[in-house]
Amino acid sequence: MKRTRGPTLRTLGELGLLRRLRARTPPLPPDVLAGIGDDASIVRTSPGLAVVATVDVLVEGTDFRWEWCPPEAVGQKGITVSLSDVGAMGAVPKYALVALALPPEMPLQRVDGLSRGIWETAEAARVTVVGGDISEAPSLVLSLTVIGEGEAERLVRRSGGKVGDTIWVTGPLGRAAAGLHALKAGYRITHSGVTGRRRGRKVSLQARKALWETIQAQLYPVARYREGRILAEARFASAMIDLSDGLASDLSRLTEESGVGAQIYANRIPVDSHTKQVCRLLGLDPLTLAVGGGEDFELLFTSGADPVSIQDILVRNGFARPHPIGEVLPAENGLFLVGPRGKREPLLGGFEHFR
Amino acid sequence: MKRTRGPTLRTLGELGLLRRLRARTPPLPPDVLAGIGDDASIVRTSPGLAVVATVDVLVEGTDFRWEWCPPEAVGQKGITVSLSDVGAMGAVPKYALVALALPPEMPLQRVDGLSRGIWETAEAARVTVVGGDISEAPSLVLSLTVIGEGEAERLVRRSGGKVGDTIWVTGPLGRAAAGLHALKAGYRITHSGVTGRRRGRKVSLQARKALWETIQAQLYPVARYREGRILAEARFASAMIDLSDGLASDLSRLTEESGVGAQIYANRIPVDSHTKQVCRLLGLDPLTLAVGGGEDFELLFTSGADPVSIQDILVRNGFARPHPIGEVLPAENGLFLVGPRGKREPLLGGFEHFR
Numbered sequence: 116m117k118r119t120r121g122p123t124l125r126t127l128g129e130l131g132l133l134r135r136l137r138a139r140t141p142p143l144p145p146d147v148l149a150g151i152g153d154d155a156s157i158v159r160t161s162p163g164l165a166v167v168a169t170v171d172v173l174v175e176g177t178d179f180r181w182e183w184c185p186p187e188a189v190g191q192k193g194i195t196v197s198l199s200d201v202g203a204m205g206a207v208p209k210y211a212l213v214a215l216a217l218p219p220e221m222p223l224q225r226v227d228g229l230s231r232g233i234w235e236t237a238e239a240a241r242v243t244v245v246g247g248d249i250s251e252a253p254s255l256v257l258s259l260t261v262i263g264e265g266e267a268e269r270l271v272r273r274s275g276g277k278v279g280d281t282i283w284v285t286g287p288l289g290r291a292a293a294g295l296h297a298l299k300a301g302y303r304i305t306h307s308g309v310t311g312r313r314r315g316r317k318v319s320l321q322a323r324k325a326l327w328e329t330i331q332a333q334l335y336p337v338a339r340y341r342e343g344r345i346l347a348e349a350r351f352a353s354a355m356i357d358l359s360d361g362l363a364s365d366l367s368r369l370t371e372e373s374g375v376g377a378q379i380y381a382n383r384i385p386v387d388s389h390t391k392q393v394c395r396l397l398g399l400d401p402l403t404l405a406v407g408g409g410e411d412f413e414l415l416f417t418s419g420a421d422p423v424s425i426q427d428i429l430v431r432n433g434f435a436r437p438h439p440i441g442e443v444l445p446a447e448n449g450l451f452l453v454g455p456r457g458k459r460e461p462l463l464g465g466f467e468h469f470r
Numbered sequence: 471m472k473r474t475r476g477p478t479l480r481t482l483g484e485l486g487l488l489r490r491l492r493a494r495t496p497p498l499p500p501d502v503l504a505g506i507g508d509d510a511s512i513v514r515t516s517p518g519l520a521v522v523a524t525v526d527v528l529v530e531g532t533d534f535r536w537e538w539c540p541p542e543a544v545g546q547k548g549i550t551v552s553l554s555d556v557g558a559m560g561a562v563p564k565y566a567l568v569a570l571a572l573p574p575e576m577p578l579q580r581v582d583g584l585s586r587g588i589w590e591t592a593e594a595a596r597v598t599v600v601g602g603d604i605s606e607a608p609s610l611v612l613s614l615t616v617i618g619e620g621e622a623e624r625l626v627r628r629s630g631g632k633v634g635d636t637i638w639v640t641g642p643l644g645r646a647a648a649g650l651h652a653l654k655a656g657y658r659i660t661h662s663g664v665t666g667r668r669r670g671r672k673v674s675l676q677a678r679k680a681l682w683e684t685i686q687a688q689l690y691p692v693a694r695y696r697e698g699r700i701l702a703e704a705r706f707a708s709a710m711i712d713l714s715d716g717l718a719s720d721l722s723r724l725t726e727e728s729g730v731g732a733q734i735y736a737n738r739i740p741v742d743s744h745t746k747q748v749c750r751l752l753g754l755d756p757l758t759l760a761v762g763g764g765e766d767f768e769l770l771f772t773s774g775a776d777p778v779s780i781q782d783i784l785v786r787n788g789f790a791r792p793h794p795i796g797e798v799l800p801a802e803n804g805l806f807l808v809g810p811r812g813k814r815e816p817l818l819g820g821f822e823h824f825r
Contacts, residue, residue: 121577123575123576123578124574124575124578124581127581129604133604135585136568136585136602139585139586139599140599141593141598143600147565149600150599150600151599153601155601156565156567156600158600160515160516160519160619161515161516164515164516166515166521166617168523168565168601168615169567169601170525170567170613170615171569172569172570172604172605174571174605174606176608177605177606178605210502210511210523212523212615213525214525214526214527214613215527216527217824219480219824220478220479220480222478223481227490230490230494231494234494234495243495243502243505244494244495244505244506245502245504245505246505246510246511246523246524246525247506247525248524248525248526248527249484249488249527249823250527250528250529250532250533251532251823251824252529252531252532252609252611253608254607254608256529256613258525258569258611258613260567260615262521262523264515468604468606
């Protein structure tokens with residue numbers, strides 16, 4: 116860009132831009148139950164029924180690198196991000212629109228892998244690709260719109276968290292971030308396993324398994340829309356958000372929308388053994404990844420319901436046992452993390468574009 | 471891109487890619503009334519009610535140039551393309567999702583103009599921006615999803631054209647293409663009028679007016695969703711499509727989906743005086759622009775209804791008088807243009823990405 120006179124987007128940051136755009140939106144009409152500022156929008160179409168819609172954009176270089184992302188993974192991630200947003204409302208994803216801006220010199224093999232990733236993930240979620248658009252660009256941009264449905268009264272927004280609610284996550288955190296660090300350190304997964312670039316250092320079989328699992332979590336994330344739906348159906352979630360930008364960022368969005376504060380206990384945040392192993396190998400702190408690392412796509416929700424019932428309904432339906440990690444407090448308490456030795460510190464971390 | 475071994479997207483072309491992607495889509499479930507291959511998708515949400523959704527992507531350099539596009543125009547065009555698609559189904563556009571990939575060094579002034587263009591066009595159409603997504607990219611990419619509503623039984627697809635139907639357009643063609651040629655020739659519009667770069671040649675006041683009107687049509691297109699809705703409500707359109715890629719391309723899509731042929735009369739294609747004037751100034755053929763030039767966003771529809779009633783209903787509602795330009799024939803007749811002297815030639819022209 117030639118013109119850089121005056122303030123640019125970098126000055127404002129992603130959150131500043133979001134605030135600016137949100138301020139432009141006139142008061143929502145009564146049929147719009149959730150607008151900008153939630154995982155997805157909710158619009159009431161007929162009595163009781165609501166349509167839930169969300170869009171996510173993935174950019175080559177910014178959101179993924181061909182260097183370590185197979186085309187199938189790019190496609191899967193492109194649609195998973197939106198499936199996850201619809202799932203975080205407790206809605207059933209049903210339709211997808213696929214918009215692609217592609218470089219003319221993109222090998223057909225890559226185009227095919229990309230579309231396979233999108234279509235197969237859609238099919239597994241019983242989502243029909245109903246339309247899309249194609250344009251030309253210097254580098255690949257994917258924009259995936261997913262439209263879902265739900266009963267208006269059962270859908271879960273970010274804004275329903277209540278003081279005294281327990282804060283839950285549906286699965287282990289920091290795994291995708293560990294995988295990203297492993298990729299950045301030069302590890303790759305191939306058909307035959309993990310290839311590493313750590314010179315002169317032997318990586319144990321166990322560590323290879325851990326690298327494989329975390330890289331897999333980074334490249335092929337899975338959206339928890341089924342879990343979200345079950346929690347919403349049972350009215351077990353008062354507020355819900357998917358963990359795309361990291362616990363610290365996403366919890367602060369939820370508490371801001373709910374007008375509450377929260378405390379999280381470090382030793383209750385689930386971190387699996389693979390993540391810990393990769394952290395040991397790479398010299399990283401698992402807690403930092405679990406709090407600040409994004410793209411795990413687990414659900415974060417608040418609930419006033421009996422903990423046993425919550426765990427029971429997910430386990431009974433074949434899903435992982437969710438973890439209670441903290442509680443909702445009045446807004447004036449702010450947002451903090453209780454360390455392993457009881458020390459309280461502000462909950463910080465997470466990702467923002469343009470900065 | 472470094473890897474260019476084997477076939478690339480350029481080999482396939484946009485239509486080839488579309489065919490390839492469409493082939494991936496499994497048979498549509500019964501709630502999907504229109505999928506890939508129409509202006510927008512139609513899904514039945516509850517008895518009688520349908521949700522109509524479409525997405526369009528605009529890329530800096532490919533679909534617009536900052537050099538001659540004010541940021542407001544980029545925003546307006548970004549959403550107009552999708553409003554037009556929803557309108558071409560005869561649905562009422564209601565909600566929009568705005569996905570943006572932006573360069574960090576983009577001046578805030580430009581960001582503001584862009585969002586003003588989107589939000590003001592949305593507001594004029596009574597469309598609420600309910601969500602979106604932001605990412606970072608080397609150059610601007612906009613992806614606009616518009617969701618509309620309609621009665622399932624009254625929505626109009628591309629596939630309903632019947633032999634014997636008259637073919638109509640809602641307004642003059644070639645205007646946006648004339649404006650594009652004017653911009654490419656160096657003409658610009660400013661607050662004070664048209665500035666030209668034609669050295670040593672005096673441009674008449676009338677020609678300046680024509681340049682202004684056609685450039686305006688190119689930069690600030692208007693979607694005909696209100697007209698589309700009226701035609702659908704009255705059940706006057708058997709098939710409908712918006713003219714985004716040009717009469718030849720878009721008519722061939724409609725006839726292909728309808729399984730019919732068509733003939734168009736060159737001397738019935740409406741071309742306004744401004745377009746003719748700009749063509750004279752730049753040495754262009756108005757008919758070529760009207761047949762091959764895109765982005766007029768007028769509606770093209772087929773109808774078996776009485777011509778007087780069709781013209782009457784639009785005029786009575788304050789819209790321009792539509793023009794009958796040809797008729798639907800059996801498929802074996804193909805698609806052709808009857809020239810001013812009665813000579814028949816195949817209808818060719820239009821735009822395809824990657825080629």
